[in-house]
Amino acid sequence: MDARSVGSLDGAWLLSATEMRAAEARAIAAGTPGAVLMERAAASVVAAIDAQWPELQPGARICVLCGPGGNGGDGYAVARMLAARGMRVALHALAPASHPDAVGQATLWREMGEIGGWDGATNSAASADLVIDALFGIGLSRPLGAEIAALREVRAPRRLAIDLPSGLCSESGRVIGEACLDADFTVTFHAPKRGHVLAEGPARCGRLDLRDIGLDAVGGEIALTGVPADLAKRAGHKYGYGHALVLSGEVGRGGAARMAARAALRIGAGLVTLGCPAAALQENAARLDAIMLRPVRDEEALAGLLEDARLNALLLGPGLGTGARERDLVAQALSAGRATVLDADALTLVANDDGLRGALHPGCLLTPHEGEFARLCTDLADRMTGPTTSGPAFSRLDAAREAAARLGCTLLLKGPDTVIAAPDGRARVNASVYDRAAPWLATAGAGDVLAGIAAGLMARGRDGFDAASTAAWLHSAAARRFGPGLIAEDLPEQLPGLLRELGL
Template identity: 50%
Template sequence: MVDLLTSAQMRAIERRSIDSGVVSALQLMERAGQGVVEAIFNKWPELQRDDGTALVLCGPGNNGGDGFVVARLLKRAGWGVKVLLYGHPDQMPPDARKNYDRWLDMGEVSPLHLGDIPHPFPQSDLTIDALFGTGLTRPLEKPLAQVLSTELGAFSVRKRIVAIDAPSGLCMDSGRFLSGADPLTADITVSFHKMKLGHVLAEGPVACGQTVVVDIGLPESEDQDRIPKSLQTDVNAGAMLVSAQTLGGVDKLDSYSHAGHKFDHGHALILSGEFGKTGAARLAARGALRVGTGVVTLGVPPSARMEVACQITAIMQSRVSDASELKKRLLDKRINAICMGPGLGFDRARALVPISLADKIPCVLDADALSAFADDPETLFQMIHPNVVMTPHAGEFARLFPDLSQRLLGPSTTGPAYSKVDAALEAAKRAGCVVLFKGADTVIASSDGRYAVHSAHYERSVPWLATAGAGDVLAGLITGLLARGFSPLKAASAGAFLHVEAARLFGPGLIAEDLAETLPEVFRSLRYQATASSAPSA
């Protein structure tokens, strides 16, 4: 798990540490610059020589101050360093100005005026983007944005680009480039103390390249004091749920060790579509079974019962042709979680969703169970209860929450820009349940304001997970965890985590059927990690 901070939270943590005398702003800037240089040499060991060349682009704020520290340290190591300053030194914050003056004792600073921006920039072994960092709240001026796009953009031939805090123009609260800035890209981005939301949302991961977090000596306790509990977030949220050392009762994924009946581990009902449309529900059912649900039953219409019977073994099936039969089926109080949507069909969804939601049984609404109500989402929201998890992808989200989607996709001229976290939180509050907004930057939000971010980026990138049926398996994983007693937020978070873990473990060539079958190996690996991490050191 990794804490993610907003820009405002990071500033508050720094300010409190400085005001309390724990550290000075000048010390933080020096540590930041040292951390950037160490990250550079760790990334490119071949640069640890005394004849390299660096171009350092400094901005008018503290990000630029970090850049001057980097320039000074590289110069001291024997490098040839060229520094360009965007802005006037008299307008720099005091600590950034001190580092500007320190650099003047070693080298020159060339002005980077909009009217005469050198184009192209001088060639170098290394380019440092220290123009604008987490504090950016407005678009870059157009001439500067155009030059940066050419020199530091995706099609630039410049080698080894390092961004301090963020590629300039990227909003660190949303991962979106503010209007006026074409996407820039870095080979590595150095973040201080903690990752920021923008490093894992939207365009952030592609723009940042590889994000390296540097410790600059801010006390960990400051985070807990300054970050509201509702805003604490996780990357890889759900990893904690697989550790036997931290969980008890039904919140154990390895709770097979206690004696009991299969129904002690939950009974999930997955509703299937008509003949020829049962594959998605069967994928979901397999996911629910593999995640440890004691009993999984497919609710199947008469036309598809033979088709389903030919494809299942450990999974059970029961006839569910219409609303009345579903009502009878739900008289079995051992059923403690329902999945509706995968391959269900719009007509069947409109008939069965109200019945499934009426008894307040924990429920996952996915795919057709969402899109069937696109013309009247308020009707769906009125039926939803807090034990529901909705799992829309971007298209389904736009159909149910068109205004939120429009804000998310529309241009943003000021920061902090409207983010996927903002959209998911508003959607969860409107619907009154947990919303898992799918994507490589999955956001899981609850109606009470809590949220988690599950990032499948950087070392956790799994592009092969974009395969037909993968979302159906995710719906089944969450349903199975609900059946086992997980809360909706925990079930959604753990399901998203396990979904990616299975894809990572299997690797390229993955198809949806492989996800559930890889889970046993995922559990073995996680149990080993939990045991190893809890073992006493020698």
């Protein structure tokens, strides 16, 4: 069995514990015993250790911490393989093996070394070159506490978690309770689990190495966003690519809407118009060329503009303002029933106005960050961030899906772990984490550009779910392409190069 590293997370399935168990059960039903899968998992951990820390040679001191379940079983098998290579392995069990395959692995290990009591675990860890956490994986169901308190104080030079750092919830990426054994390096099998990319997962896992253990590549319910397809333009008229309308606020507040409009144009909307109060026309005209300008005084003016059915995607929010005029503009836009992105100030207006909330429709895409989400769905935000006492914990994925169903529109919950959820239950995650991290996206105006890209894609005819998924992927790829020093204005300018690299 080739214990290869599977590499990129782009487009990967993001499995739940239940889906992972089903994959394992299918393999077992098809004739591969669970013990063989465990052996493969352990061999892949050893291969990952070799690749990550080639300096660990015979004689290196390894401390393996084993739990009672399958995760502990992996640990016993890794201990045996490392000891067979001449490494000095000290193994400590938190509880006796109870999973049948773990019992088998513990028996094999006992022929090579002893199973130390838990009271010696901290001392062993303190003097080890590498500590391997095989306490709990996808089976963690309740908090860890006193039993790992002293271990968490140990500053081991290398910390590896098998499957998941113990204490981390595989479904949510949240710590169950308060204690987690943070890792520098986490080796997982077959496919990433939701907890590897959501919430605290990446910070707790360190690096993530995904290893093949020969399970069938059957998908799951949720996937990560992947390289977008079908962004090419073929011959045709500009109106064939739609016309986006971005509404802007008062004088001196137009920057956010201009950046959004530019992003919509860069991603290929045929035309983009920016609508603003008459007083702001001069300011905007001085800063825009390819983007058209129209005065939009109030909701009546907007209604007039929307008589042109070719205006097929609307974006309201960036720099819009939250006064009565803006409230009425949002109401008018929603009553037009077109593809509509609501961001920033428009989300504040919707959160404070039941009439607007009730006017949301399936053509809407809402793009809140966590603070805006908390105003829109306070109860869900509380569940997402409140204390956790048992697994699985309520996740960002759960919260976004429930909010999308409740509001009856697509929702994109922003973060390094962006969740996109449609009202029909579809969901995707855009994970800007690990080798896809884009920390420079934490900059003023980045969200406006994201909303603009999504609006541009909706003008081109994509539905809200697809537009949001694609926009999120492009947005983080554009940020990575630019790198350190990124400011929001740079993002739309990265799109042409990025599109070229995608083969367009």
